[in-house]
Amino acid sequence: MPTRTAFAFSRRAITIAALALTVGPSPLFAQTPVNGGTLTFALSPEPPFILTSINTTLQMGMVGSKIMESLLKLDVDLKPQPLLAQSWEISADGKSYTFKLRPNVKWHDGKPFTSADVKFTVMDVLKKLHPRGRSAYAKVTDVETPDPLTAIIKLSEPAPPMLVALASSYESPMTPKHIFEGTDIAANPAVSKPIGTGPFMFKEWQKGSFIILEKNPNYWDAGKPHLDKIVFRIINDASARAAGLESGEVQIGGLSPIPLTDMVRIEKNPALTIETRGYAYMSPFMLMEVNTRKPPLSDVRVRQAMAFAIDRDRMTKLVWMNYGKPAVSPIPSSVTSFHSTDLPKYDLNLDKAKQLLDEAGYKAGPDGKRFKITHDFVPLGSDYQRTGEFIKQQLSRVGIDVELRSQDLPSFFRRVYTDYDFDTTSLYYGAFADPTQGVQRLFWSKSIQKGVVFTNPTEYRSEAMDKVIEAAQSENDPVKRKALYLEMQRIAMTDLPVIPLMETRFTTISSAQLKNHTVTADGVIGGNFADVYFAK
């Protein structure tokens, strides 16, 4: 497995020069960009507003990241690169992060961007109002601003995941102090008409129809952006999105804009390209949560039997048309610094599964059935429904009778995360670039938070697991930290409260003429589109 360290934060006291200023010719920029043109972007569903510093709806990120930028960005290999900060330095004890800001950056209303904005963003916005910020910035005690272009983030103890959170315009956009200070931020009209430092400026939002962004003529990266306008069209029907892309009325759509069953047709269309990079930041993966509260699922042998009975290779091929990769660990392989393959393995083995179920005391009855469970698949379209049907069929081969339940999304959330009224589920989670952000919530006993969506609903509690997770949160030594996460994966794959199914490959579908839309780890969700252009 790759051993290169993908995270700059994991090295002690490094200073990174302003790479962006010295970038030489690379394959991405091989062609000379063409200026001009309007890009039409399919968006669904319509976001409530456009300020991802207080709400992290992905669709909001797709719009907001073009307008508001973060201090750093992550390249496609998850390495931090300069954006609004030109360089940064982490103190040896891991408790002080010094950012040198880019000079002459202005907000869209002409006011200068300074370290005071950084302080306001981290202390008053992200730490207080961001859904994930409360944990990502929990250890931040203060942001010092010795001069307008220097911001020093002070921590009570090392928090290595913080840098990844800071390095995404979707996750942590810098938020203008002069607009929001002293106001009720969520009620401020600027949440729907954001002011940022980005390559595009907010122009118009016609609810239910479209959002228009215009080129920022005073963008700090002179000569960019190349596009004149970006129009986000709200198209909620999957077939209509496919038709829009095929007819050329829409030139890009992200987060798998059309169902896999239509992909066969799209793949053959020379006017369209399919991109699966650009989702490493959220690292989506399919998993099966198993409610360990009651027998038979409280028996680890039963959970292991289920893992042995589900053919993840076939699921990836048949249900997901190869837009995925069978999962062997709860940390997906895209998170290269932490992913492990040296773990208990559950390759398809029906005899082993049956034997485990026999041992657990669930012998097959005269009709070949052992027991009945329910399965709630996440109601996000036909691909997930077919996943549920596949699991039902697979488990029936070892005598487990599965009843599929479908419902709408709010009912699913309420059933699984508030009422805990389920046996098994299948859905996708964001593992994110650091396990602290995305994966620990599945296994940490403190994540059993009734009523909070996407936290540990399986009632899994393990002292050993808690110890490893808590140690990793503030371990500043990258080697030790990796060892802790390897141990976490080993325990997870032994106890199996969650059965990893597949690393999802989301697609971005775009016109073949459109270039450079995916140049960061957060792709179309967090990329600022400064480099995007239409090739002639």
Place this chain on the structure above:
Amino acid sequence: MAKDLRFIGRRLLKALPLLLAVVLFNFCLLKLAPGDAAEVLAGESAAATPEYLAELRARFGLDRPVHIQLFNYVWKLAHLDLGYSFRHNMSVLDLILGRLSATLVLMVSALLLAVTIGAALGVLASNKVNSWRDTLISIFAMLSFATPVFWMGLMMIVLFSVNLGWLPSSGMETIASGNTGLAHVLDVSRHMIMPVATLALFYVAVYTRVMRASMLEVFNQDYVTTARAKGLTENRITLRHVLRNALLPLVTLLGVQMGTMLGGSVLVETVFSWPGLGRLAFEAVFQRDINLLLGILLSCSFVVIVANILVDVAYTKLDPRIRLS
């Protein structure tokens, strides 16, 4: 005229308790659905903390007991305030007003098209009963009645947008075209062709069948026989004596169908990304945006009530023997 207005005023006043019942019923029904708006928003954010959820609930007023929420809602309504949609970050009234015109344009055009074509086809079919013309019209009506609205819409998109490239596949206008005046009207009309045709098709079928049956019934009445005996031409009888009386059932149906048409427009608006009320309502259900949904349902009930009153007035114009009381 003054009598008509008095009648309309009286009917509207009588409709108030009905509207209140609609509100109470809808509120209880929606509260029965599992999950709330805060959970949905947190779910869309792909992560949350208990504090974040608690803050959302407090902001949305969801942390208070249900009967207080209901009381607050009705109290606001009494002040003609439809409340606030937290999902859309806008007042419900602004949202509805912003979308109402798009839906009305769609519905009224579809309704006019359906009534005109349906009535014409019905008359043509009834005029020569059991001829090949009648059979052909009946087959057309049956097919369009049986075709699912969304399928029809998708097939039109595939043919006219993707394959032929004649018509835009979605939206209400060319975005950021800067069109004004006639150019704007033409642009919107071009976008309307497919959605209106899709929505109208089902109703064309219904009106054709109703019109045909109603015409045939009137043709059998004694006064038609009298007219024939007077030596009037068949066309004159059809247009002057039969059509007017045969229109009554059609008008009745029209009033009733204002409501069902809103349902049909949900599908059409979704397929064609038409920025109307139907789609807004549909999404509000899945987002548990109760204030918004209540507001839309209330305004739709209001539209249906008004339509029915207008239908009653229209009766008296068509048949002077019917009186308003």
